[in-house]
Structure formats: structure tokens, C-alpha cells
Amino acid sequence: MTRLARWAVPLAAVALVMAYAYGRRPGPAPFTETRFLMDTLVTVTVWGPPEPEARAAADRAFAALAAVDQEMARVEGTPLWELNRAGGGRVSEALASVLADALAWARRTGGAFDPTVAPLLDLWDIPRGPHPPPSPLAVEAALSQVGWDRIRLDAGGRTVDLGRTRVDLGGIAKGWAIDRAAEALRTAGVTDFIVNAGGDLYVAGRRGDRPWRVGIQHPRDQDRFLRVVAPMEGALVTSGDYERFYEWEGRRFHHILDPRTGRPARGCQSVTVWAPTAVDADALSTAVFVLGPEEGLRLLETQPGVEGLVVAADGTVRETPGFARVAPEVRR
Template sequence: MGTSVKVTFWHNDEVQAKKIASAFFAEMERINQLMSPYIESSELYSINKNAGIKEVSIGEELYQLIELSIEIGNQTNGAFDITFASVGFLYNYRERINPNQESLLNNQALIDYRQIKLNPQKQSVLLTQEGMKIDLGGIAKGYAVDNAVALLQTLGVTSALVSAGGDTKALGKHGQRPWLLAIQDPRKKGKHAIQLPMEDEAISTSGDYERYFIKEGIRHHHIIDPKTGRSASEVQSVSIIGAKSVMTDALSTSVFVLGVKEGLALINQMPAYEALIIDKDRKLHFSNGLLAN
């Protein structure tokens, strides 16, 4: 998944606890093998490889996640768009490479989730144009976290904290108290912007400080605005809190792209989710539900 995966949980039997930990990491790796755009045997790789050529039949799990991604694309007016990868692959953050204007223009027309064609009868996916690519980096980690927490519950765990990169979900309490989750200060490594108590809920943070480079005074990072093909620049960090990690993951990306005004307007229409935004001037903004608390 291109990130670190961690689990903390309580169990009173050490032997059983080790078995549970093994099952947890096996489940995370299963999803990675299914949904990675880099692993040639993955279903997602096959979809991208056959873009503009033919439809690809896939399993129900990936099909439903792509279907949900399209729904969120509609809900966010295209701010969440898994075809961002049609331009996103042109960036190389380790080598400090960003696309030039010509290559950006050539590929930008390929960013359009509405050109993903789903066939429910065949359970297949077609990317309609050659060169189109999809990447589930903005939703698959949240999906994996939800799945892993559900697995822990079936194995008898009642207290756990699961994280995959910026996506974290708390199961139950940490002893007698809620779990305490820290949101990183996007400009001060190792420092916290705020801490939040959590119990049986998820939080996802999207920030411009994990995968990035600065070139000629411009910060190039991995959260791409589908409308421009460039890194979104109105905020530094967005955290979304709610019941489902798959949704907090996708919504944190969406709100990052939308910016403060449109992002808060979206979340304030969704009573099951709350937002905390640090804008480009490092000012904190909260959704209505957090302000009320």
C-alpha cells in the first residue's frame, strides 16, 4: 500500500494474540495484492494495462470499491477522482520530478472518473481511453483498515487501534479511557497540531507533507487536483472523523482538493462525519459538529 501498517490490541492469551496479529497482516497484504497499481498480478494493474483496449472482469470486492469511488466522485463534484493517476504517475517525489506543461496537457484529458465504464452483469471495468489509469490510494487504505478491524472483532478483540498511513480506526477503549489520536503539525515534524479522544470511530488525515518536494518555490505533493493535474494548494492538512474508515479516507482527499469553504460545506451536509482543516496560512477550521462540541 506504499505505507506503514500498524496494529495495537489487547488480548489475555499471548499465543492467540500472535495468531491474531498474523491474521491481521495477512488480510492487509491480501488487499494490497488485489488493489495495488504496481503489482502486475493485481486486478487493478490489469484494469490499467487494458485501458482503451478491453473490459476486465474482476472480483466483487474491487468492483464495489470502484463503484463507491465513482459515487463519491459524483458526491464531491469530481474532487475525488480515482483517474487522477493518469497524471499522477508523471510525478516522481523521490527524484523531484514533476510533469512539464506539454505532458500535463496531453494527459489531463484522461482524468475523468465518468469515463470509467462498469458492467454489473459481467462485473467488469473498462477504462475508455488508452493511457487512462486509476489509483485507489485515496480510498483503499481506509477500506483495508475497516476490514482489518472487522477481522479483529471476529477473533474476539474488543480493544484495538489500526492504522495504515494517515488512516486510523479505534476499536473500543484504551483500557478505561478513549484512545488519544494526535494530528501532526504539517510544518513541524514530530509536533502535534491537536489531539482528539476516539472510541469506535475512524480518522483519516491527508496532508501535503508526506510525499512531496519543493521546486522553484512550489510544493509538489501527491494530492492532485483533478481539474488542474497539479498539487492542490489551498490547505496543508485535512482530517475527517466518522464511523467508516473507507469514507474518512476518501473524504479527507476530497476536502483537501475542495479547500476550506467548499470542503466544510460538503462535510456539514454529512452528519455522520466531521472535519478539521489546517489551511495554507496554518489557520484551523472545524466543521459544525466539532464546533458544537
């Protein structure tokens, strides 16, 4: 499997929300660099500093992203892989922090977000492509190993007991990595930038005298944007059923699994969440997708400073009352 497959499910937004630059006026151009990390294209765009300073700042951001990938991707030899193999142990401060965030969101979402979905991910093996879905008995067997409340984490002592579970951090570690990259850019003195990790964004400052503009991908037409928006400073993350999926006998089987049923969640086509941090937007976009439009929007409305937009399974679009404020639509 590729590293992306190991990160994968439920991973927020792979190429679902992308930086959208158009109508450029004459004047300074931003420094932009793209690298392949976390098995996706990551672009860091910096506005303002001369190229040498911008490049040095971008290097720091890429280093922060790579460090998270090397620790928290579920591939052989990483600290997360070793933790799963051993069933627990002592972890780094970074891994303890992400696990604490993951368990906190599992608790807040009633298990709609659950970092212990690794057995289900391996069972469904969505990246392998078209194949018969697993049997009900196989799903039940995998579900017997799922349950975030079985994990015992001592965040201060940085020790973890996984019990009978295995952890996949694909639904939260990418957001945590984006936040670390944003932190690295700020430490380097950059105030105007976008970190775009496969479509999951952190946006800060402005593009010169204009706001940054980003496009939210239409979940059923890859050549269209659902909306083009100018988001407030913060993270914009999308989870959708259209990036990693296959069809079998007329049904779509995608990578966002409901940890309560062990099967792909069916209530949404996509969910976009704006939050002050990417780690929160990442976890919430997955949880809302699993919960479906009604319950998911109710969850978002209970979270201070968070807004969202949901495309339901039937294609209808709904949003929280404040989404248009934090991500106003702009004319193309």
C-alpha cells in the first residue's frame, strides 16, 4: 500500500478544496513551492518577503509537515506502526498530543470520529480498487476491535495502552501537520500565506491588497467548483466520498467509514469545515460526514468558532448560519 492508503481513512480532503488564483493584476507575485509529502501534493504559498526569505520559510514549513508524516503515517517502521504492533508503549510529545486531540474529538462526537478504525480500513482496503465488499461477518469481526474508549492515554507521562485496538490517525494528523507548518511560517516572520496539503488548507493574511480566494470542489463534477470563497484566517478542510472510492454492482464504496456500522457512511457527498485550527477542522469534517446532514450540522452549531457546509447524499447544500461570514462567496 502507498503511504496515503495507510494514512487514509477517514482522511480529510484530498484535493477537494484547492487554492484558486485568477484575475491576477500586475505587481508582485507570491512565492510558491510544491512538494510530494504524505502521498499528496503539498503547496506552500508565501506573499511578501523576497524569494530567499520566502524559500527559507517554506523549507521550514515542509520540514514540519515531513516530521509529522514520518511519525504518524501508518506504514512499517514509523512510531505509530510500532505503537500498533506493540499494543501500546511510550510515545513522543507530538504523538501524545495528537492522540489526546483524537480522543477528545471522539468523545465530543459520540464516536462518529474514532481513531481506532484501522481494522476496518484494512478490511475494506478501498485503495485496492473494485472488489466485492466484505461480508457482514467480516465487518462484525473488525468492529469488535474498534472502540476509542478502550484506549488508555497518560498524556503527561506519554504512555498509551491500546488494548485490543489499533490506531489510524488519518482523520486528524494531517490537520495537525498543517497547523505545525503554519506555526513554522509564523516563526519565520511570514504573515501572509497558504498551506495547501492535498486540498486541506490553512489560510493566513492576504494576497497583497486582496483576500486569498479558494475553490470548494463540486463533489460530483471534478471540473466545477461548488463555490469560490475568500475565507477568514483559519483552516478550510473538506471530507468527501469522491476521491478514494470504487464502484461495485452499481454502488459506490468510499473511504470514510462509519465506526458505528463498519461500513461507508451514506448521508453526505461532502462536508467542508472552517475552524481556527486545521486539526479541529480535520476531525470535524470526518465526524460530520459520518453523522449526516441533520445531526452533523447540529454538532457544528454547538462548536464555538466553527462553521460548515454540507452536501447531502441527494445533492442538496446546507450550511451553518455563520459559514457565509467566515467563507464569503466571491464573484468569479
